[in-house]
Amino acid sequence: MTIRLFNTLSGQLDELVPSDGQALRMYACGPTVYDFGHIGNFRTFLQIDVLRRALLLTGTQVRHVMNITDVDDKIIRNAAAAGISIGEYTGPFEAAFLEDLESLGVQRPEQLARATEHIEKMVELIQKLAAVGAAYQAEDGSWYFRLAAFPEYGKLSKKDLSGMEDGARVDVDEYEKDSARDFALWKAAKPGEHSWDTAIGRGRPGWHIECSAMAMEYLGESFDLHAGGEDLTFPHHENEIAQSECVTHKPFARHWMHVRFLLVDGRKMSKSEGNFFTLRDLLLKGYKASAIRLSLISVPYRHQYNFTFDGLVEATAAIDRLRTFHQRLKQGNFAPGSNPALQDAAKKAQADYLAALSNDLNTAEARAPIFDLLRAANTAIDHGQLLADDRDAILTVLASFDAVFCVLEDRDAEPTRKALEYAEKSGRMADVAPELLARQALSDKMVEVMVAMRDQAKRQRNFSRADQIRNELTEKGIVLEDSKDGVRWKRK
Numbered sequence: 001m002t003i004r005l006f007n008t009l010s011g012q013l014d015e016l017v018p019s020d021g022q023a024l025r026m027y028a029c030g031p032t033v034y035d036f037g038h039i040g041n042f043r044t045f046l047q048i049d050v051l052r053r054a055l056l057l058t059g060t061q062v063r064h065v066m067n068i069t070d071v072d073d074k075i076i077r078n079a080a081a082a083g084i085s086i087g088e089y090t091g092p093f094e095a096a097f098l099e100d101l102e103s104l105g106v107q108r109p110e111q112l113a114r115a116t117e118h119i120e121k122m123v124e125l126i127q128k129l130a131a132v133g134a135a136y137q138a139e140d141g142s143w144y145f146r147l148a149a150f151p152e153y154g155k156l157s158k159k160d161l162s163g164m165e166d167g168a169r170v171d172v173d174e175y176e177k178d179s180a181r182d183f184a185l186w187k188a189a190k191p192g193e194h195s196w197d198t199a200i201g202r203g204r205p206g207w208h209i210e211c212s213a214m215a216m217e218y219l220g221e222s223f224d225l226h227a228g229g230e231d232l233t234f235p236h237h238e239n240e241i242a243q244s245e246c247v248t249h250k251p252f253a254r255h256w257m258h259v260r261f262l263l264v265d266g267r268k269m270s271k272s273e274g275n276f277f278t279l280r281d282l283l284l285k286g287y288k289a290s291a292i293r294l295s296l297i298s299v300p301y302r303h304q305y306n307f308t309f310d311g312l313v314e315a316t317a318a319i320d321r322l323r324t325f326h327q328r329l330k331q332g333n334f335a336p337g338s339n340p341a342l343q344d345a346a347k348k349a350q351a352d353y354l355a356a357l358s359n360d361l362n363t364a365e366a367r368a369p370i371f372d373l374l375r376a377a378n379t380a381i382d383h384g385q386l387l388a389d390d391r392d393a394i395l396t397v398l399a400s401f402d403a404v405f406c407v408l409e410d411r412d413a414e415p416t417r418k419a420l421e422y423a424e425k426s427g428r429m430a431d432v433a434p435e436l437l438a439r440q441a442l443s444d445k446m447v448e449v450m451v452a453m454r455d456q457a458k459r460q461r462n463f464s465r466a467d468q469i470r471n472e473l474t475e476k477g478i479v480l481e482d483s484k485d486g487v488r489w490k491r492k
Ligand SMILES: [Zn+2]
Pocket: 028, 029, 030, 211, 236
């Protein structure tokens, strides 16, 4: 089965197959580590994780590279203001970013590439651009890309750049959306700024050149897929193409994937609007990492996603249903044999699930057959019509669902614990939801001790004591479920 994915460059759905017949070589633009990641950033990384996992599920190996931008204007400014080196400044944010990805179940790319560790490669690329007349040095020592050297400029974003002014320059990394200008490849050092002494002068790389140099370093001059948020299409990705193809005369990336922006309660997310959330903000409000993951991936990547707290509550309920069902299947005793109706339902669910995923990663349509199967199987269990072979067939479908969605196993305690640790360290305990603090007041160990005490009370037929313990746990948000194999507990 092959995944068909919308390609911004060709403007159509294209099949995604490794051109070398081995592994799909993909590059995804990573974070600039000057702050904590917000949910808009994480929607992009999660949707790229969906792609990665869907490729692996359908038997395609991947070689996935992600950059870490650990030098730019803001980083240099903030580090100088704090009186520390740029590494000291970015280190904790990089660690926080990687921890957040882990909390969200995002698989680590095969290669992380820090900009500051590839300065030499960027300098080499700028020298090659200068050799073909596509780069020039300005009076202050900075280097610029000459747009006029690349007539195909604009082919990704489909912008009409006919009114473009030759020689007009811009030296900041983010500029007005519709103006195409010669852009900075290398910025000459201003006095006192962090810089590198190189063959093209003392300074630091521009943002765009980082991605071109590092992508080609790890994936070759021409590779399969380049991904990022939709805001990167222009100018960042357009500039990456220009810088690379001017030197190689080969297509830089064949396939371009762009993840659409999210809204919060129907509005653009911004700090000034007060609707700006980092992952940590949501965890401290008491939402579970798995619910945040499910919520951020359940709307397909090319659709605008409207983040709401109601959506998180719904995702929490959906995950509860899935996990309860999964436990019911794993722990139940089912008679041998198989029920043809359920066997068919499992086959259909699996086929519909894979078909939806391979159709431009339609996660919304991929979810639906899984929940249909869950309802049919629960009804069958209630009527004693689910047999051992059916259980196995349905567990297989759930496993392939979870290979991409990654929410079935309850790993939520750890991200919450880490978020609380962060809140304590950074003086944010006042932002922690009281319900969350109350729940956390009982450590896992204490819960286990109380569950064991209740067990013992039951064995001694002291049912009022057993009920009393159960009620105490309920008040603390701990749900007990009696099953044939003993008592399971979870946090509500
Ligand atoms: Zn990039």
